[in-house]
Amino acid sequence: MSYSPTESLDRLYRLHHGWLLQWIGRRTRDRECAAELAQDTFLRLLSKPADLSQLRQQRAYLSTIAHALMVSHWRRADLERSYLQALAAQEPTAQPSPEQRLAALQLLHAVAEKLEGLAPRPRQAFLLARLSGLGYAEIGCRLGVSERMVKKYMAQAMLHCLRLRTPELISA
Template identity: 50%
Template sequence: MPDSAAAPQASLSTLYRDHRSWLESWLRRRLGDSWEAADLAQDTFVRVLAAQHTQTLPSLREPRAYLLTVGKRLLVNHYQRRSLERAYLEALANLPQALAPSPEQRWLLLETLHALDELLDGLPRAVRQAFLWSQLEGIDYSTIGERLGVSERTVKRYMAKAYEHCLLVDL
């Protein structure tokens, strides 16, 4: 292995060894669950590894601050995901038994919702809302504009931005 490839691997190993337990403890205090904290800590280091492979990992003068930033983002995503799951389960509970999906269908729907949420992550709230109303509920642009308090032209810009975001996320 060339020295240039060994150095980042060694620094990641050192970063993991020196700071994993600290990060996991920080996450455990916020989550109140050691298993979820361990998962999120591991996900944090997976993100660091991915950043390292795409050459975007900065030189870490303050490794805990960097890990905390990545960990906080994952924590926010975790809470958003949990909120999405609760809303989905509440909607299912309100369905008549005859219309309720099977456990397999529920799982597939929940996974689809998570994928959609992750796909739209990073878009401004109004853009996300316009996109979801249009695509999931079939609401026309003028009605969306009224709901959001913006012009139809702005809704068209929102939709263009959302479509562009969706296309670029896959790249």
């Protein structure tokens, strides 16, 4: 039986929302976070109109989407935690206003999102160089690699950024 996209999503939600909530909850150990991520999973389906009634592995499909959302959530949380730790190390007089904090966090999230397609090591090297102002030798020490490897990582990161600005380079 074929359903309309809305009926398919409604049916998928009724059949699997409880299971998905538990699945995410076991991984996050946070009910509120699990509820948000479960809702975001179904919202993601709303933005991708498809015939969900034809899915053979519905739970696998939902868990794949939810897993990607969890990883993104954890990355954002790590980024926020790092930013707040860096702020705590500053003098109280150098603390930004709440508006400046929010703007900085939004900018950090935007940068992190753009760098998601980059491998972890080049991403770390890029962030250490650009945000912390570290030199290649110091980055190499932190990452446990040679300065030459850091240069390679930075070249990969720069190419990634260039491709984001000029998508036609992606096919090159």
